[in-house]
Amino acid sequence: MSERIRLGVNIDHVATVRNARGGLYPDPVRAAQEAIAAGADGITAHLREDRRHISDADIDSLSAVLRDQARPLNLEMAVTQEMLAIALHHRPAAVCLVPEKREERTTEGGLDVVGGHNWITPFVGRLKNAGSRVSLFIGPDPHQVEAAARTGAAVVELHTGSFCDAVRDRRLDAAAADLEALRAAAAQAHGLGLEVHAGHGIDYDTVAPIAAIPQVMELNIGHFLIGEAIFVGLGPAISKMRELMDRARGAMA
């Protein structure tokens, strides 16, 4: 399996910069349009309960603009009634259910689907009935993968944060173990009929081994690309990430 791997660009941290001063600049919608023009296959935005970056107005605008451009919005959200109502209103192409803790700096772990099965499953059903493709953001844990398949979700997005942190910190044994866990979880999920995505903390140094996992069909990458855009521009940052993804995939063929 060496189909072209999709790139979803997460624009949360364009909104972080905007919110640092208030006002409207830089505009996440413009970032989404420039990301699409640079080759992104879709846009991911995380509407957090505390609205620390992406706002409800951003989601309103992104929904309209991406629908007009026939590009998917992947709305990341917590499993709450508030977020469900927002998702049912916008009916985005994709919804990714993620865990949230108010005190966290960023998403720390994956969704506990094993523990939350009874309330996650009907939540998935409501979103599917509204026409959204539902993804569950989970760690590369075989029990979580199996539970995710039982919810009726179409996709699992594997949390790559532990692997990326280990590579950054040069903890090579931990990185190897994390990569093996990602590979095993991807194969297991695919075998259960789930589409496999991956994301969190991916940068130029970590994208290749993740993109080389044959079952992975989409990467969602944000913080690093927005940071790199400060130095080289969003388009060139995305183009380089795209090239690294395609090279990793091509090496598999």
Ligand SMILES: CC(=O)[C@@H](O)[C@H](O)COP(=O)(O)O
């Ligand atoms: C789920 C995930 O890993 C990210 O997409 C998430 O959006 C991270 O949260 P922040 O963007 O707030 O860091």
Ligand SMILES: NCC(=O)COP(=O)(O)O
């Ligand atoms: N789900 C992962 C995502 O959308 C982007 O995560 P990051 O690259 O901002 O860490």
